[in-house]
Amino acid sequence: MFDIRKSVIRKALVVAVAGALSACSTLPHYTQPQTAVPDHFASTPQASAGWTLAAPADAQPRGPWWTLYGDDELNRLEAQVDVSNQTVRKAVAQLEAARAMVDYQRSGYSPVVTAGTSAQRFRTSQNVVHKGLAGHTVPDFSAGLAASWEPDLFGRVKDAVVNARDNAQASEADLESVRLSVATDLAIDYFNLRSLDRQKKLLDDTVTAYAAALRIVQQQLKDGAIDASAVAQAQTQLESTRTQDSDIDVQRAQLEHAIATLIGKPASSFSLPPKVETVTLPQIPTGVPSQLLERRPDIAAEERRVAAANAQIGQARAAFYPNLTLSAAVGLESSYYAPWLTASSLFWSLGSQIAGTLFDGGRRSAALKGANAQYDGAVADYRQTVLVAFQQVEDELSTLNTLASEADSQQRATSAAQLSLKLTTNRYQAGAVSYLDVVTAQTIALTNERLTQQIDARRVDASVQLLKALGGGWDRASLTDANATD
Template sequence: MTNGPTSSMRKSLFVMLIAAAAGSLAACSTLPAYTKPDVAVPAHYAGASATPAPTHGWSVAAPADTAPRGPWWSAFDDAELNSLEARVDVSNQTVKQAVAQLQQARAMVAYQRAGFFPTVTAGASALRYRTSQNVKHTSRAGVTEPDYLVGLNASWEPDLFGRVRDATVGARDEAQATQGDLDAVRLSISADLAADYFDLRALDIQKKLLDDTVTAYAAALKIIEQQFQKGVVDASAVAQAQTQLESTRTQDTDIDVQRAQLQHAIATLIGEPASTFTIAPDTAAVPVPAIPPGLPSQLLERRPDIAAAERRVAEANAQIGEARAAYYPNLTLSASAGLESTFFAPWLTAPSLFWSLGSQIAGTLIDGGRRDAALQGAHAQYDGVVAGYRQTVLVAFQQVEDQLSALNTLASEAQSQQRAASAAERSLQLTTNRFNAGAVSYLDVVTAQTIALTNERTVDQIDARRIDASVQLLKSLGGGWDRAVLTSAENAK
């Protein structure tokens, strides 16, 4: 007795599958064709002409270059910095937050992709009900009876007009943009760490200079005091020497405050409490690495923030497709089957079987202009994101030019300042000799000492600024980052 319904159900299922397959083959997408927005790219960097030739430790990125790169900070060849940078990905909380956001974006891709597949639900119920005795024309009036039911329900909406496809493409583009955001955060934090580290090293150099100067000034004060006791100089010379010594000690102590703050900042960047973190002083000179800027067009391939901005343009393009798909009807295919019986004993037998197959197509005819407004909003959002992408590119070029200009200018400043420091040192030596010969007062010596110390500190400060500019240039160039990481990260999920 069950052959008829079962055969009929199979035929209906077969017809429904054929219809669904045909619908899928005939599906069309409302997604607009996407092309990367055009941006004006200069032929070369204005400040690149004076850049030294490339050296070890950093390589120029190229769009087709998929070879692995070493970390950009290895250009400075500093083992301590390498060790600190390795801890950023592991312990920095800002990076961990960005990683969580990336995982959320990738989960949204899977969520949107699930729309391609049918939804199946299952349920079971056991209940008793009584029909009112006052209901006329029914044989069940006043009867209490049980109902046992178990069944499956399935529904599927074929993506005929690409709504699910467009949403999935948009989610994928957002996930890739979020990957770019993560890499931009990593680049920013690693650059901040390198800048703080080299600033701390610069303070160590300044500290050594001031320590040596305090020692020299203290020795000079003893000599002046001895000369005062012999009546060679008056009390003003002693006061001048004391003033010079204590003023320099004050500068020396202030270095400790600045160094402690930088050490605390580095601890935070590597995810360690400031109270448990220390870096030993290091007064070795830090050489300025030669950094090849490459071609301006390559900047578009190795800046993660530019890649993220471009992926959000693609996402906005997909949202236009979603808005267009709202104009088309939705087709829903549904099926259900199960067992139902008033009595428990025959519940699991073939006569208790029930099933249904159906389809529904529905579309919006009038919505008061809501879909038009949504489409206009999607187009406006796209235009805004394109403008944001182009602005990101312009700012990136500006940052590179700023650092190239700074490096070129500071290189010239370093040479002239070194000459000034050497001249001030010679002047101090000559003035000291003249003082010892009794030709000038000790005030002239103090003045010469102040000029010499100021010029020597300026030399060290310019060197520190050159290192900072090198760090910022590497950051502006993308730190050797490669755009291919977006695709490789997506494929690795």
């Protein structure tokens, strides 16, 4: 009967302690901060702008978003970013450090066990009264185990674990932000380089045509059909175009070096052969603004930091409560080796201690105020990041729309300039105008053709920036242990 009563009492105590532990949590309830989210993006879609409003069945780009452009060379370069880019590798190292901190804080749930052995001899002064070992030399040999454990009565360890876990998730999102940024820089540099390749081809062909024209007017000068001014004008135009052609080489080399750095290679050992194929803009479904909160890794990182700051408040609150420490020690101790392993050499101890701070001059209150202030700052950072994300998407949508109109207008201007050049050349050959008119028409035509190429390059850049602004197909659900609780 007595054993039954002890069993009932023991179970009741276990239930009571468990209830007390759950009731004493200092972690504040956390909810994701609210932000003002528009119902739709302000820009009006155009069919040729390179983006569309997402229908319910539209699949958002996932994973390697750059494959939307269908460029095998770009795909090969992007695959090297994770392996060789040093900025990405640093972000990976920071993530590993943050994850290690989670394990470090979790270890607070476990007892600390130490083991040790010692051998010493000591002598106390003979002139010390009331001391039994006065004047004696004593050898002391001991070995033992000691353990201590602080039950997490008020959630101090739990709050520290939650804080570390949320910071680790923030670091994971930071890594994705770095990857997205580096991949975007690489894609923009690559497409700008390809635009220069197309402009280079245009200028090479133009230099060839101008050189042929110069030979014609030189022959006409020899024949006495024209004066020397026409030859000077043709020579000026040819050399000016050659200068533009050479400047393309400088810009291309710089972009090639930038790409080498992004993929972690020395600039001197990297090169890309020219390629003049045009880039087709992919149709990018944008979805609704609220989806940005789940797609953008930088938004996810800031939200996780808000959660970590919330856990920091719990840690500051836990400091107001006492700590309970349970300890135990066991071992062997003797002045001689011979009886060391006998029962008479055994020593042990069991103990508990509860201690709390009664007065600290307001240190804990100040720490709590600071934690609350840091939380407010984290919320402000989160909301600002959301606002910037909406701005970036709107900027790129507006840019794509405007550039689509510019491209149509510029194409008409280029066609008109080509027609003007053709007509002016015919009139010159008929003797109706001077060669200066031909030079002017050629310059206008070349300028418009280069503007067409440059606008096309800007459209590609804007589409890449839109993919970045939309998160590059990243999904917040991919965060490790996103819903884990401790």
